Amino acid sequence: DTGVSQDPRHKITKRGQNVTFRCDPISEHNRLYWYRQTLGQGPEFLTYFQNEAQLEKSRLLSDRFSAERPKGSFSTLEIQRTEQGDSAMYLCASSVQGDEQYFGPGTRLTVT
Amino acid sequence: QQQVKQSPQSLIVQKGGISIINCAYENTAFDYFPWYQQFPGKGPALLIAIRPDVSEKKEGRFTISFNKSAKQFSLHIMDSQPGDSATYFCAASREGANNLFFGTGTRLTVIP
Numbered sequence: 595d596t597g598v599s600q601d602p603r604h605k606i607t608k609r610g611q612n613v614t615f616r617c618d619p620i621s622e623h624n625r626l627y628w629y630r631q632t633l634g635q636g637p638e639f640l641t642y643f644q645n646e647a648q649l650e651k652s653r654l655l656s657d658r659f660s661a662e663r664p665k666g667s668f669s670t671l672e673i674q675r676t677e678q679g680d681s682a683m684y685l686c687a688s689s690v691q692g693d694e695q696y697f698g699p700g701t702r703l704t705v706t
Numbered sequence: 707q708q709q710v711k712q713s714p715q716s717l718i719v720q721k722g723g724i725s726i727i728n729c730a731y732e733n734t735a736f737d738y739f740p741w742y743q744q745f746p747g748k749g750p751a752l753l754i755a756i757r758p759d760v761s762e763k764k765e766g767r768f769t770i771s772f773n774k775s776a777k778q779f780s781l782h783i784m785d786s787q788p789g790d791s792a793t794y795f796c797a798a799s800r801e802g803a804n805n806l807f808f809g810t811g812t813r814l815t816v817i818p
Contacts, residue, residue, distance in 0.1 A: 636808025639804075685749050693738040693799055694740075696752060697749035
């Protein structure tokens with residue numbers, strides 16, 4: 595499968611714990627995006643990388659969130675001191691240039 | 707503030723019928739309008755997209771109609787099939803921007 599992959603697919607954690615998600619974009623896609631989707635809503639933009647540079651961050655991305663793309667390939671999204679409000683589907687997307695963003699299957703986070 | 711407004715929230719169509727989902731936007735800087743299809747537990751899949759220089763785009767059973775003056779666009783699914791049952795999201799972005807603004811989604815059910 596040459597699509598966007600995300601790991602893990604599901605994560606259950608206790609409030610206050612740290613979690614890290616991984617995204618592997620489509621090969622040769624230099625742009626990578628993170629979105630968050632809550633139940634019954636459309637995805638909301640969190641952050642964007644072009645190669646290894648993080649070029650844009652939404653105000654939704656609080657100080658407890660950090661994202662990296664160290665070698666311009668895979669990316670990680672870490673949430674520190676998780677809160678119940680962080681429960682959501684975290685989606686990763688990638689693109690070559692322009693607008694066509696292809697999404698991965700998402701990581702569903704449940705904070706108890 | 708919802709940048710893209712989508713209706714209806716849910717839609718039930720008979721097999722073979724036409725499904726129509728509508729979206730409206732305010733930001734005249736938007737110049738890319740994709741539609742995504744999402745099945746439960748999966749990430750959104752890019753279905754079809756349009757730019758404002760054309761009023762209609764057709765791919766198979768899926769057609770986007772675009773009305774620039776009204777700032778509205780719609781998705782038409784011809785000959786709807788039970789396999790089309792999913793949630794559909796419209797989205798929009800500005801030239802040079804990196805984030806998509808999504809509508810709130812339409813849950814389509816096609817009954818046999």
